[in-house]
Amino acid sequence: MKKLSGLWRNWLTGGLMKIEQENAAIEHSAGQETVLKGIAAASGIEIGIVLVVGNTPEQPLSFYETSPISISEQDVPFELSRLDAALETTRNEITEIRNKVKVSLDEKEAGIFDAHLLIVEDKKLKNEVVAGIKEKLLSAESVFSGVMQRYITAISSVADPYLKERAADVVDVAGRILGHLLGWKRTLLEHLPGQRIVVTKELTPSDTVMLDRENVQAFATETGAKTSHSAILARSMRIPAVVGIPGILSKVRNGDVMIVDGYQGVVILNPSPETLEEYALKEAENEKIYNDLLTESGQRSETLDGYRIALAANLDDPAKAVELEKYGAFGVGLFRTEYLFLKDHIPTEEEQYEVYSTLASRCGAAPVVIRTLDLGGDKISSLINFDQEPNPFLGLRSVRLCLAYPHLLKPQLRAILRAGVHGNICMMFPMLTCVDELDELLRILEQIKEELKREKIRFSENIKVGVMIETPAAALAADQFAERCDFMSIGTNDLVQYTMAVDRGNERVASLYRPFHPVILRLIRHVVEAAEHAGIWVSVCGEMAADPMYIPLLLGLGIRELSMSLVSLAPAKHVVRSMKYIDAESVAERSLLCSSHQEVKEIAETFLRMTARGVLDLNIT
Ligand code: PEP
Ligand code: MG
Numbered sequence: 082m083k084k085l086s087g088l089w090r091n092w093l094t095g096g097l098m099k100i101e102q103e104n105a106a107i108e109h110s111a112g113q114e115t116v117l118k119g120i121a122a123a124s125g126i127e128i129g130i131v132l133v134v135g136n137t138p139e140q141p142l143s144f145y146e147t148s149p150i151s152i153s154e155q156d157v158p159f160e161l162s163r164l165d166a167a168l169e170t171t172r173n174e175i176t177e178i179r180n181k182v183k184v185s186l187d188e189k190e191a192g193i194f195d196a197h198l199l200i201v202e203d204k205k206l207k208n209e210v211v212a213g214i215k216e217k218l219l220s221a222e223s224v225f226s227g228v229m230q231r232y233i234t235a236i237s238s239v240a241d242p243y244l245k246e247r248a249a250d251v252v253d254v255a256g257r258i259l260g261h262l263l264g265w266k267r268t269l270l271e272h273l274p275g276q277r278i279v280v281t282k283e284l285t286p287s288d289t290v291m292l293d294r295e296n297v298q299a300f301a302t303e304t305g306a307k308t309s310h311s312a313i314l315a316r317s318m319r320i321p322a323v324v325g326i327p328g329i330l331s332k333v334r335n336g337d338v339m340i341v342d343g344y345q346g347v348v349i350l351n352p353s354p355e356t357l358e359e360y361a362l363k364e365a366e367n368e369k370i371y372n373d374l375l376t377e378s379g380q381r382s383e384t385l386d387g388y389r390i391a392l393a394a395n396l397d398d399p400a401k402a403v404e405l406e407k408y409g410a411f412g413v414g415l416f417r418t419e420y421l422f423l424k425d426h427i428p429t430e431e432e433q434y435e436v437y438s439t440l441a442s443r444c445g446a447a448p449v450v451i452r453t454l455d456l457g458g459d460k461i462s463s464l465i466n467f468d469q470e471p472n473p474f475l476g477l478r479s480v481r482l483c484l485a486y487p488h489l490l491k492p493q494l495r496a497i498l499r500a501g502v503h504g505n506i507c508m509m510f511p512m513l514t515c516v517d518e519l520d521e522l523l524r525i526l527e528q529i530k531e532e533l534k535r536e537k538i539r540f541s542e543n544i545k546v547g548v549m550i551e552t553p554a555a556a557l558a559a560d561q562f563a564e565r566c567d568f569m570s571i572g573t574n575d576l577v578q579y580t581m582a583v584d585r586g587n588e589r590v591a592s593l594y595r596p597f598h599p600v601i602l603r604l605i606r607h608v609v610e611a612a613e614h615a616g617i618w619v620s621v622c623g624e625m626a627a628d629p630m631y632i633p634l635l636l637g638l639g640i641r642e643l644s645m646s647l648v649s650l651a652p653a654k655h656v657v658r659s660m661k662y663i664d665a666e667s668v669a670e671r672s673l674l675c676s677s678h679q680e681v682k683e684i685a686e687t688f689l690r691m692t693a694r695g696v697l698d699l700n701i702t
Contacts, residue, residue: 414644
């Protein structure tokens with residue numbers, strides 16, 4: 082240990098000078114063009130500079146921001162205090178780890194952290210950063226990362242194997258300090274240092290909802306799949322995204338140039354000038370196809386043989402309601418209220434009432450389906466005391482959580498009922514498995530209506546109540562659910578997940594996530610028959626509804642309403658307007674007889690090629 086501390090001091094004084102002179106020419110050289118394949122999560126092409134975001138203090142940022150952020154003279158004291166705070170927090174963190182290791186291992190192992198502390202406490206290093214902030218008028222992280230990058234490059238390039246190995250210690254400590262300067266993941270994502278392509282291991286729905294929308298051009302993640310909630314959010318926010326890219330974090334560095342191709346599900350690192358040109362052309366072509374489709378959005382949503390199909394919007398952000406008309410949406414088929422709960426506080430009844438009634442007034446006579454809170458699974462709010470569960474998607478999710486914590490549910494039901502007087506609001510319960518859950522929810526709803534009456538507060542007495550069919554149990558019991566409610570909406574994202582026993586967000590089993598599988602079609606058909614028998618309406622609001630490949634199939638199975646993200650509406654309307662309902666019925670009949678998802682996919686693809694080929698070529702996600 083003595084040796085290490087001596088060396089560290091040596092680098093910071095004369096020793097480093099020599100190494101620096103020997104390596105004066107070391108520079109960040111542009112890397113080779115590399116194509117990495119992942120899963121297309123949100124359409125669009127973006128070309129930009131990478132920002133790698135670490136996830137936790139245990140998984141520190143190992144790359145450094147390369148574009149310096151300028152500050153004004155007045156900001157200097159603030160930047161110096163941020164530096165002090167970051168060093169102090171890192172020192173406390175390392176001391177704590179050291180003490181834990183000392184108890185669980187021994188003094189020798191714990192000694193490694195003494196070397197880390199020496200780095201944090203080194204006065205010369207700190208003085209260099211302080212001087213940089215004052216003289217160059219750059220932010221603390223810009224100066225700090227520049228200084229550390231220089232040290233690390235120099236240390237890594239010496240021949241001495243012992244010294245070389247110590248570079249890892251410096252990277253570790255520098256990553257911690259930098260992490261605190263930038264704020265861990267969440268803070269960084271909320272305030273990107275300019276236009277960036279975010280590369281990170283995982284983006285949870287609560288990370289995604291807080292993203293700095295002005296500056297995030299695209300994102301690429303190591304985990305995730307097409308129907309994970311972050312992918313759905315990316316589509317709704319119109320941020321091109323590729324997810325499930327194995328090993329991307331070990332291949333990119335901050336400052337790399339990257340193309341994100343959200344149509345094909347690839348990212349290209351350090352693209353050549355030819356590739357850049359090819360992509361610029363591709364993006365222009367795709368935009369043209371899309372804009373042509375958008376010109377149809379005011380037309381009737383009707384098949385060639387005259388069947389009307391309702392196309393509604395899925396919203397997670399109420400601010401998007403102003404765009405319903407532009408994209409040709411007939412109302413809102415699914416408003417995901419949980420995103421209101423993934424911000425910085427739990428919304429009050431009044432705040433929710435405000436949001437729901439504004440939505441309702443904006444939509445006039447068109448229905449606005451407000452789904453009650455669907456937290457849990459991957460949508461974890463730090464505001465609610467979630468216990469860690471071994472299988473969160475099979476745990477206290479959605480209505481189960483609401484029934485366990487009525488203080489979350491009741492204000493929401495009150496707000497929805499009250500907002501109902503401002504338009505055509507419908508209420509929908511997600512993730513049901515058994516009818517007794519629905520019976521209990523309906524009992525609470527009646528209780529709340531009585532409360533509102535007693536309090537003489539206006540509300541919509543006859544609000545329509547629907548259920549989401551998202552579990553095989555609910556699909557098979559659709560007749561019993563249909564007897565008790567006014568409408569059903571099939572949530573195919575979860576229905577596929579729970580039927581195929583495949584985590585919808587796990588890229589490792591993404592190839593087994595098969596919406597085309599004939600068993601899924603059978604379940605959908607069963608639900609449609611139950612709805613027809615009970616005389617109630619049924620829609621699909623999962624991602625199947627948004628994908629042109631599935632639309633003819635769904636219509637052929639008897640679905641007459643589809644709800645999807647705003648950007649998906651124009652291509653969907655084009656598909657509807659290019660086909661005959663009678664042909665869709667034959668597509669569905671043949672598909673129901675298939676035994677594999679591949680066969681169904683071929684039928685669907687051949688049909689789409691014959692009817693709405695342009696949409697297929699665009700490969701919209
Ligand atoms: C679904 O499961 O299909 C659905 C629409 O709900 P979510 O994607 O929000 O789980
Ligand atoms: Mg769902």
